[in-house]
Amino acid sequence: MSKKRKPKLLAGYTHHNKVRLVHGGSDYFSTLIQMIDQARIMIHLQTYIFEGDETGLTVSAALIRAAQRKVQVYVLLDGYASQDLSRDIIREWKEAGIRFRWFWPLIKSRQFYFGRRMHHKVVVVDASYGLAGGVNISDRYNDIGGQKAWLDRALFVEGEAALKLHIICRDMWTKAYWKKDGGRKEKFSWLPGTTPTEECMVRVRRNDWVQGKSQISKSYLEMFRNAHSHITILSSYFLPGSIFRRQMALAARRGVKIKVIVGSISDVKISRYAERYMYRWLLRNNIEVYEYLDTVLHGKLAVYDGQWMTNGSYNVNKISAYASVELNMDVRNAAFAGTVEKEMDEIIARHSVRITEKNFHHSVYAQFMQWLAFQTIRLLFFLFTFYFRQEKGS
Numbered sequence: 001m002s003k004k005r006k007p008k009l010l011a012g013y014t015h016h017n018k019v020r021l022v023h024g025g026s027d028y029f030s031t032l033i034q035m036i037d038q039a040r041i042m043i044h045l046q047t048y049i050f051e052g053d054e055t056g057l058t059v060s061a062a063l064i065r066a067a068q069r070k071v072q073v074y075v076l077l078d079g080y081a082s083q084d085l086s087r088d089i090i091r092e093w094k095e096a097g098i099r100f101r102w103f104w105p106l107i108k109s110r111q112f113y114f115g116r117r118m119h120h121k122v123v124v125v126d127a128s129y130g131l132a133g134g135v136n137i138s139d140r141y142n143d144i145g146g147q148k149a150w151l152d153r154a155l156f157v158e159g160e161a162a163l164k165l166h167i168i169c170r171d172m173w174t175k176a177y178w179k180k181d182g183g184r185k186e187k188f189s190w191l192p193g194t195t196p197t198e199e200c201m202v203r204v205r206r207n208d209w210v211q212g213k214s215q216i217s218k219s220y221l222e223m224f225r226n227a228h229s230h231i232t233i234l235s236s237y238f239l240p241g242s243i244f245r246r247q248m249a250l251a252a253r254r255g256v257k258i259k260v261i262v263g264s265i266s267d268v269k270i271s272r273y274a275e276r277y278m279y280r281w282l283l284r285n286n287i288e289v290y291e292y293l294d295t296v297l298h299g300k301l302a303v304y305d306g307q308w309m310t311n312g313s314y315n316v317n318k319i320s321a322y323a324s325v326e327l328n329m330d331v332r333n334a335a336f337a338g339t340v341e342k343e344m345d346e347i348i349a350r351h352s353v354r355i356t357e358k359n360f361h362h363s364v365y366a367q368f369m370q371w372l373a374f375q376t377i378r379l380l381f382f383l384f385t386f387y388f389r390q391e392k393g394s
């Protein structure tokens with residue numbers, strides 16, 4: 001007798017988890033330092049940007065303390081975005097016994113995929129506690145010197161999903177993920193993980209087109225297709241491709257109320273111009289647009305119908321969909337998703353301004369610059385990725 005198949009929407013979820021939404025800034029970094037300080041056996045830290053500023057030095061000191069307690073510490077940094085990290089810091093790590101590697105250094109990579117970077121931000125402790133989101137290790141993402149941190153979010157998870165994160169980080173470190181010999185073999189300690197009594201459905205999702213992984217893209221498309229009432233998307237660098245736009249438009253036509261929160265301030269000016277070019281399409285399709293006013297918006301989060309949410313490193317654009325290595329966690333839990341939804345509503349009500357046809361009037365020159373920025377980003381994406389090839393057997 002054949003086993004009953006799981007409903008498609010429930011595939012890949014773990015059940016025994018505790019989850020907390022962590023705010024960028026002091027909340028994130030106090031959580032991170034506490035995790036590192038409480039580690040007993042092993043830490044995996046993998047991130048896109050690690051800077052040697054005040055925040056970076058604080059995290060570095062915590063990692064060194066852990067290594068001095070004989071905790072196995074593994075650090076994997078993107079070879080492009082973190083390339084300016086001081087070699088003195090790296091030397092201190094190695095002297096303390098921290099294992100360190102670059103993800104695809106630009107010159108020494110097996111394949112010169114310039115646009116393919118390790119964009120995920122993940123920390124796992126003892127295979128039991130995980131922290132993943134959009135927050136890099138830099139003062140810009142912290143509340144330091146009277147400056148408000150960029151708007152970002154992460155998910156702290158305890159339980160089965162943390163074990164999944166651990167396996168991903170382990171395989172990334174050993175190069176098992178690439179189906180290649182990792183050279184030096186690591187002897188990893190056995191880790192039991194933890195199984196909380198609480199139940200919360202969480203699944204870990206990956207995107208890495210070269211390796212044939214498009215799980216996060218599929219999560220977003222499932223959201224557009226399955227939402228009955230409402231969707232809220234908070235996204236930096238919001239430039240959805242044609243497949244996403246088609247599904248968003250279809251959802252809006254079914255009567256789903258879609259709200260998109262983007263930033264009024266951006267660290268990438270050309271992206272800001274290109275996003276504003278998208279406003280006309282969004283408004284034509286009855287999708288509400290809000291600009292966050294307080295600081296740079298860097299978060300990547302979506303929630304629908306008060307039942308489901310996703311958060312991680314994935315931006316709604318083609319770079320995340322087809323170039324970068326990304327990681328999100330999906331949470332299917334009404335109580336948790338409802339809390340996140342209320343927080344998004346608060347951001348809209350107290351910290352954002354709605355963009356409408358009436359207040360979105362720009363000169364012909366401004367419209368041309370927005371169009372030019374949009375087309376330039378499309379061209380750059382093509383130039384950086386046209387030679388990408390999916391690995392056989394992925």
